[in-house]
Amino acid sequence: MYSILEPIDFIVVAAYLVIIIGLGFWVSFRKKKDTGENLFLAGHSLGWSSIGFTMWGTNVGPSMLIASASIGFTTGMVAGNFSWYAFLFIFLLAVVFAPRYLGARVLTLPEFMGKRFGQSTRSILAWYTIVTVLISWLSLTLFAGGILVSQILDLPLWGSVMVLIAIAAFFTIAGGLEAIAFTNVFQMILLIVVSLALTVVGVMKAGGPVAVYEAVPGEYWNLLRPLDDPHYPWAAILLGYPIMGVWFWCTDQSMVQSVLGAKSLKQGQLGANFTAWLKILDVPLFILPGIVCFILYPELENPDTAYMTMVTRLFPAGMTGLVMAVLIAALVSTIDSALNSLSTVFTMDIYVKKVKPDATQKEIVKMGRIVTVVGSLIAIGCSLAIDSIKGLNLFDVFQSVLSFIAPPMSVVFLFGVFWKKTTTRAANLILTVGTAFSIGTGILYLWVFPSAIYDFWPHFLLLSFYIFVILSVLAFLISYFDKNAEFRSQNVLDFSNLVKPSRTVYVFWLLLIVVMVSLYVFFNGH
Template identity: 40%
Template sequence: MREKVALSGIDAGIIVLYLAILVGVGLYFSRKRRIETASDLFLGGRSLKWYNVGLSIFSSNVSPVMLVGYGGMAYTTGMVAANFDWLAWWFLLLLAMVFVPHYFATKVSTMPEFLLRRYGQRSFTFLTYYSMISTLIVSVSFVLLTGGLVIAQLLDVPFWMAAVGATVLATSFTATGGLGAIARTGALQSVVVTLAAVIVGLIAIDRIGGVGEVISRSPKEFWTIFRPSDDPVYPWHAVLLGYPVVGIWYWCTDQTIVQQTLAARSIQHGQYGTMLMAALKALVPFIFLLPGIYCYILFPNLAHPDHAYLVMTANLLPVGLVGITLAALIAALIYDVAVGINAFSAVFSLNVYSKIIEPNASPQKLRTVGRLVIIGSSFIAMLMSILLSTVDKGLFDLSQAVGTYLAPPLTTVFLMGVIWKKATSRAANLTLYLGSPLCICIGTMQLTDFPHKAFWPHFMLLTFLLTAFLMIFMAVISLLFPERQSASSLPTLAETYASQPHYDRSKVWVGWACIAVVMGCLYFLFG
């Protein structure tokens, strides 16, 4: 059994050709649509069609962490991780039918701008700097770290070389083509990544002897997605209670995700694109999770379960397909970096530079600043990833956990802001400025088992409890200290829809109903 890929000349040629096509497509679209303003750079001129939106979000979600990490999770726990895909449709529905209309009605370009419209300057300031720091560290530097380590191992090159190469390629078409180029290359990249994973799975099934053999030769508990309440990894109640907190934060308020819906040419295209993403989520576990189970059958007793996908690639694929699979991994890394640095630059240029440094800057000046920030931020992220590669890799797990504990205050203020008109600025500010350090402090104590491991519930259950506390806190403060004027509150959802060009929303709801039926069948089958 090999854990490193023997790269042939043909495979190397395929990788180079694919990356050249990827960059070429991005540059082609950047020249086809001229970038004249910051809106063109960061939101593609708000011109994306629904399928570009859906595939672009899908590509943001399909990262090297998913390709490699999902294999390791399935190798040890089976299908339980499917919850993170099959529960997502609820929050994509919330994004499409509740948040997107409000985002379009307020004509915002970034998430801090939305809080400015809803709660005022202090909430805007908090989320502006939070978004920049979290995006640069979590969405770019750590993606470069994890993806770069995988690619460096596969290609047997130094980590810095993988990080520099990915950064240069991502920056090359992000700075020139902006989100429009990113979204359109995302359509290409998502197709290739998916096909590569499907090919690996089909070859593995054939090697095992068919689907029946896969089921009979794997542990029975691998095929249920609800684990007992005393399960130490993913107890069912912790998943069902905790995922909504992270789901709202990630799918409805994260700049890297929401920015791609804001680039849609209309609410309708944004909603259909989000619906496409929800439909694709039904397929994700079958494509990216099952290979881990196949690897468990074919290569038991792996010392490092996270290497499951790499072991499959190294031992099952013939010459040529190895190149396509590795190209897909590299493309996924490049795409995630491109989305991250574009989101960082959008927040800095539109929220910091245009409102603090030079309030009267022209759209063309903001475009130039945005491009410079894209180049500068990608360079900083690259240096950070190289620095982080020299320390314990457990730092990545810690960063993900800290991100999870930042979700409760943001989920609270965004959700309360769109569903409850009486939510006040004072309550939102207190929730953000007091709730964030509270959640980080409690999260750090839980991660370090202080004062004792038995004292803490599962981290997803703890996240739910923190959010419940903050929602009650925000409601109480809002009622005790009502807003003197309600000018900052948002219109109702009905008013928001009424202000937009009319279209037949019944078709959208029919689509969501079909997705609900599919998801219900999947849970009936695996629950």
């Protein structure tokens, strides 16, 4: 398939990576050290545009791009729900969670939960964060990146994963993490421009917008599908996605961090609104290329190669290399950031906080490096395990894995914010036993009794909803019957004087809601 690659493509890839490493040296020598809020939250100086682009950029990476084209190829628009339905949960972040987070003046969400339920919950959340970073940000990205590199270099997945980890480690040694952070905005803009160009060139080659519309089955343009649809029935989307949506958009540190760094609540709420507007672009930029690929290259055996097929067949030599270089560099950026987060949380929240409070700076740095190496090895194992999941394409693999991570966190944050009587014991049991139950169910669904072979399983999104309901009932019962005063007196948060959203915030959100309802009406008449 990739015999059409020219030597110039590999030269462009190598040159791009060398430039990024060079930037790494330059940035690491000139950048001043910083600590505390300035380091983590930009000194509470972020405006709405920075917040919007940061949240969207964190969400829209190469792995999502490759996976979205894959699901576009096989099922069409229905995967757009994962981008467009998100506006409700970004709205929830803006009007419910953001005022409470900013009012509590916290650096991290485990810190917020510590103020709500006590230090025991904060410690458990640190471990939960490690697990989610390891699975959702590191292993899945490594898996998607491994697929990409294996397509480019014709390597087995394990070899491709090793190549990516080696490049990520080399960047870190060369000071490249700061460099990639420095160039991330540029890379995201380049990715968007490339995807837009790919969509336009593909649509023109397919005969124009009308020809594309008429060339695929009518259901390809439907966002909501019948209950008997084998891929994404409307009930699975309607009930299951909210569990993932609350976790991802309202409680995940990586996604919420830029809102925590807002210069004011209003800027944070407008920034979240801007993110939701940007999410509209996901469908034309990332899913539509997959639909166009289905029209142009219907003989394609593996939908996961849809994006790279479009790139290699529609772009000239050199341009193909540039696309690959940007994809690889952005993947390395995500892997590096995930390794850095993993190392930071374990070292500071567990090692220093619990194991060795008097650790020297040298010991802290050494532990951070050890955790980075161990995290890399675990992530390699996880990514190869993900490769053994049968019967699902790349997008479905992503969403199914995330749907089993989400329920415990969604339950604890929703109960913690909306029900004052929720106790520490309930939160801790949901985060420990509930997480084991949820992830254990996922292991049964994906590996032990895979859904591709055993047809007694409901859709993975419905399964996520059922787990959420079970854990919610447990949280209610434990809290209701918990008579231990110690578990009821942990809350030091006061939500009585929350700042209400301004009229400007409500106007922009109202406009967005009108647009989103219109899109759902338009894309369900086929």
